[in-house]
Amino acid sequence: MLLDTPICDFGYQAPDFSLKTPEGETFTLSEQLGGKGLLIAFICNHCPYVQRIAERLAADTKTLMDEGINVLAIMSNDYRYLDADSPVNMQRFALKHGFEFPYLVDEDQFVGKLYGAVCTPDFFGFNTKGELHYRGRLDDARMGDAHNRVPELVNAMRLIAETGQGPKEQTPSMGCSIKWRD
Template structure:
C-alpha cells in the first residue's frame, strides 16, 4: 500500500534509542547526533520504492557523511512475517547497494513507533540539537531523469548542517507501509 509521510513537525525532539546492526554492534541516537546533524532513514530490503532509490541513497549519504553529517538507517518491519527483511538479508542488501552507514534492526518496532514512521523510505533530518528539521523525499521524483533530479534530502541536510534549520517547503516522502507485527 502506497503511503505519504506527514508534514515535518519542526523542532520535534527524537527520543534516544539504542539499536544493533545485523552483526550485533549497538548504535545510540545521542552518540550519532553530530555537530552537523543526523539523518535517520527508515528503509527495508523488499520495498520497491527503497530498491528504486538505493543507489542514489548510497551516493547521497556518502556525500553527507564526507561533509560531517551522520546517517543511520533503521529497518522496523516485522521480518518474521517478511523474511526478505531479516537481519542476514539486511547485511547482504547493504553490501549490494554500497551503504556505508549503519543499517539497524528495530526488533520490537519501538523506535519506528516512537518516530511515527509511516513508510519505507521515511527520512528524518535532525539538527545538532536533535530537533527535527526535515521529513521529506530523497529527491523530487517529478523531475524525470536522474541527472535532472532535485536532491531534496541532500540539499535539506546541507542547509540543516549550515544553519540548524531545514527548508520550509518540503515534499512528503512516499513508499510502502511499514509492516507492523500484530
Template sequence: MLLDTPKVQIGWKAPEFTLADPDGNSFTMSEHLGEQGLLIAFICNHCPYVQAIADRLAKDARELQAEGINVLAVMSNDYSYVEIDSPPYMKQFAKQHDFSFPYLVDKDQAVGKAYGAVCTPDFFGFNKNGELQYRGRLDDARMAPPQNRSRELIDAMRLIANTGKGPEKQHPSMGCSIKWK
C-alpha cells in the same frame, strides 16, 4: 500499501535509541548526533520504492558523511512477516548498495513507533540539538531514473548543518507501509 509521510512538528526532539546492526554491533542515536546533524532513514529491503532509491541514497549519504552529517538507517518491518527484510538479507542489501552507514534492526518496532515512521523510505533530518528540521523525500525522481534530479534531502541537510533550520517547503516521501506486528 502506498503511503505518504505525514507533516510533523518541526523542532520535535529525536527520541533516544540503541539498536544493533545484523552483526550485533550496537549504535546509539545520541552518539551519532554530530555538530552538523543527523539523518535517520527508515528503509527496508523488499520495498520497490527503497530499491529504486537505494543506490542514490548510498551516494548521497557518502556525500553528507564527508561533510560531517551522520547517517543511520533503521529497518522497522516485521521480518517474520516479510522474510527478505530479516537481518541476513539486510546485510546483503547493505553490501549490494554499498551503504557507508549503519543499517539497524528495530526488531520490536519501538523506534519506528517512537518516530512515527509510516513508510519506507521515511527520512528524518535533525540538527545538532536533535530537533527535527526535515521530513521529506530523497529527491524528485522517485521511481524514475535519476536524471537531473533535485536533491532535496542533500539540500535540506546542508541547510540544517549551516543554519540549524530546515527548508520551509518540504515534499513528503512516498513508499510502502511499514509492516507492523
C-alpha cells in the same frame, strides 16, 4: 499499501534509542547527533520504492557523511512476516547497494513507533540539538529518470548543518507502509 509521510513537525525532539546492526554493533541516537546533525532513514529491503532509490541513497548519504553529517538507517518491518527484510538479508542489501551507514534492526518495532515512521523510505533530518527539521523525500526523481534530479534530502541536510533549520517547503516521501506486528 502506498503511503506519504506526514508534514514535518518542526522542532520535534528526537527520542534517544539504542539499536544494533545485524552484526551486533550498537548505535545510539545521542552518540550519532554529531556536530552537523543526523539523518535517520527508515528503510527496508523488499520495498520497490527503496529498491529504486537505493543506489542514489548510498551516493547521497556518502556525500553527507563526507561533509560530517551522520547517517543511520533503521529497518522496523516485522521480518518474521517478510523474510526479505531479515537481518541476514539486510546485510546483503547493504552490501549490494554500497551502504556505508549503519543499517539497524528495530527488532521490537519500538523506535519506528516512537518516531511515528509510516513508510519506507521515511527520512528524518535532525539538527545538532536533536530537533526535527526535515521530513521529506530523497529527490524529485521519484520512480523515474534520476539524471537531472534535485537532491532535496542532501540540500535540506546541508541547510540544517549550516543553520540548524530545514527548508520550510518540503515534499513528503512516499513508499510502502511499515509492516507492523499484530
